[in-house]
Amino acid sequence: MSNTNKMPIEEGIDHSFSLMREGYMYILNRRKSFNSDVFETRLLGKKAICMGGLEAAEIFYDTEKFKRKDAAPNRAVQTLFGKNGVQGLDGQAHKYRKEMFMSIMSPDGLEKLTSITEKQWEIALDKWKNMNKVILYEEAKEIMCKTACQWAGVPVEENEIKGLTKDLGAMFESAAAVGPAHWLGRNARNRVEQWIGELIDRVRDGKVTPPENTALHKFSWHRDLEGNLLDTETAAVEVINILRPIVAIAIFINFIALAVYHYPEERKKLETREEKYTQMFVQEVRRSYPFFPFVVALVKKDFIWKGYKFEEGTLTLLDVYGTNHDPKIWENPDVFNPDRFSKWEGSPFSFIPQGGGDYFMGHRCAGEWVTIEVMKVSLDFLTNQMEYEIPEQDLSFSMVSMPSIPHSKVELKNVKRRI
């Protein structure tokens, strides 16, 4: 460990405030000013390493070098993730739990999800044509909540949907919040965990029988490496790990509407409904717009990379937004251009809106295929199946708030089915 270089350092006592102030651009700004894909800083009173770009992502997803246990800040665990979920597991325990998630992502499972999503969009469209104005973000969350529950086998009454949508939304809307907004998210999580936990108990008592191959069924009966059922709280956290992020796709649905509006020339191409172009458009929305700024891990044991020493236990942030806008990977990264995906080399480390690496061996998002399929259906509705006006409103979005949602939440008027 002798011949090491000194990592570029952001001098000062603590830079958490700069991170909050610069948001999605915090790491990328410093990668540019240090002219380095890795630098040292101090966050939440501790030394931290920030890195981004293709090679950095490759190292970050090396499970020999980084671990997830205790990496996420408690604030995010209490709202976004929940305790003892797959996000904080490592090694065999993680692989085994992740297989449980991936077992519901079969082609058949995804086909069912597509058809449920289509049906829920149809129902919403019938409702919207009688409404004076539609706030797309709020409505899309409700569409996605119903879709998520039906797909996951979670029985829910129509009159419970609004409350559940609000609670699942609060979990990701409050992930970076402090004060009352944080408590809103925390209380929402406690409520939903309690409700899903009771449901899992009823499944195990034979009083509720969800369809096989649904998340509720599979997760209720999943056994860990020792052959035990998951404790009720953990099983509930994992069912919520399906419901909550499906509702969060509403954010991408908002960005789809924004992209279609801002780039009218794209509409013509989308009207052909060519599968390949639809996919490229969705990929470009996921690459372009801000969602997750970074992901975090801890150095598992000392190692040297590019001559820099990484010390065991150091908090490390991988720049998700900045890697998706890295000029070394993407030509004119700030230009919206779905066609770029016809030439994309397909590396699991260059395009990482939902994490990188491998689904089974690593922490890459279990719901990436779900997200893409739901976005494709939503894009088709927003371009080919409905007509609407976008009245004057504030469609700008923050590069600091996490998650970032267009300020007006995208208001639609005169919504009609396209004949």
Ligand code: HEM
């Ligand atoms: C709404 C858009 C979504 C975004 C932007 C997103 C993003 C992410 C990111 C950045 C990670 C962390 C990757 C890492 O730690 O390295 C992740 C993990 C995860 N996501 Fe998603 N996700 C989305 C949708 C979904 C959906 C729809 C589901 C489930 C149906 C889902 C389930 C999960 C799970 C279970 C993990 C933990 C995986 C693990 O730790 O092994 N996500 N997601």
